[in-house]
Amino acid sequence: MDFKLTEEHLMIRDAARDFAKSELLPGVIERDEKQEFPKEQIKKMGELGFLGMMVSPEYGGGGMDTVSYVLAMEEISKIDASASVVMSVNNSLVCWGLEKFGNEEQKQKYLTKLATGEALGAFCLSEPEAGSDATSQKTTAIEKDDHYVLNGTKNWITNGGTADYYLVIAQTHPEKKHKGINAFIVEKGWKGFEIGPKEQKLGIRGSDTHSLNFNDVKVPKENRIGEDGFGFKFAMKTLSGGRIGIAAQALGIAAGAYELAREYSKVRKAFGTEIMNHQAIAFKLADMHTSIEAARHLVMKAACDKDNGENYDLSGAMAKLFASQTAMDVTVEAVQVHGGNGYVKEYHVERLMRDAKITQIYEGTSEIQKIVISRSILRD
């Protein structure tokens, strides 16, 4: 067992850290306030290769491993979780699924653009009545001649308004239940595809979340991913890797808040000394640091499992469950360490606290992670 990062990993981590500080930090408070998508910053992230990190260079990606990806996710998330969710969805839920299960034509047509950031992707599984209960898909995709006809509504879709290509999960054969579900690539602008109003959110307010409506949208048969009925497996396999990305996001939010609290404790004075000299504060920082380090080990273990070709359903779910709880606990304590200033926007920690909550909800709630974990450990 080797806990050391390679030179290459360190370079990627530092590049992401520099980018986050120089490009994402300026304006992050204003973007949060105005719910403004970081358009220019995401464009630059694409140019620097952050949007298709694990995609093979053959399709325009960086050909990097999952460890590199989670290192970059952590650094970006320390500063701007709205930008990192865009990165996570594009890398893990869109590019990964297309590269792994798409055919050559689909990869040439769509993946090459998504991997370079020329186009942005969205992953559309959730529905008004199918969030955690993902097999209950009401959106239908009915076969007709050389295409499918798509009807239904998707909810809470990250990159909903800004994406160019959408991976849409829909039911083709209801009698077969989850075995009748398919996944499709749908392009923005196709007739009958409407983007609903932007959601007003508690956190990750710079990210762009919408409902989507499909009214008799014609999807060519060649845009179905995999065999007929593969859609639910596609979604589950894709989400297993996505959860590692969100675990890294939660880790970054926690680490960002901790670093701010630690530095603040060195300069803020109370009762005649810097507050770090009060055990009440020093012990909080010790607890924060310890749980962040534990979360980091779980995230790295899941990333290494994926890179080593091991099953990562269990390790990814544990990483997400623990890292998201850590993000909540640490950000609340970071606000507390800052006292009154913690409640004020310019100190950043209140935003990180609001951003942390979504990591316990999307890509499978904490309760869903416990289903995945308990089924896995009780199976044998």
Ligand code: CAA
């Ligand atoms: N890999 C491959 N196949 C899997 C799988 C996995 N990780 N997990 C489940 N499956 C398969 C099962 O083997 C089963 O197939 P078979 O019948 O052929 O054996 C099939 O899927 C159905 O599985 P279950 O019987 O376990 O179904 P279930 O309904 O009891 O539970 C669940 C499944 C795990 C709860 C699943 O519904 C789930 O993960 N729900 C949460 C959905 C979710 O994460 N949504 C996030 C939305 S995306 C998002 O948030 C993106 C964003 O914008 C940031």
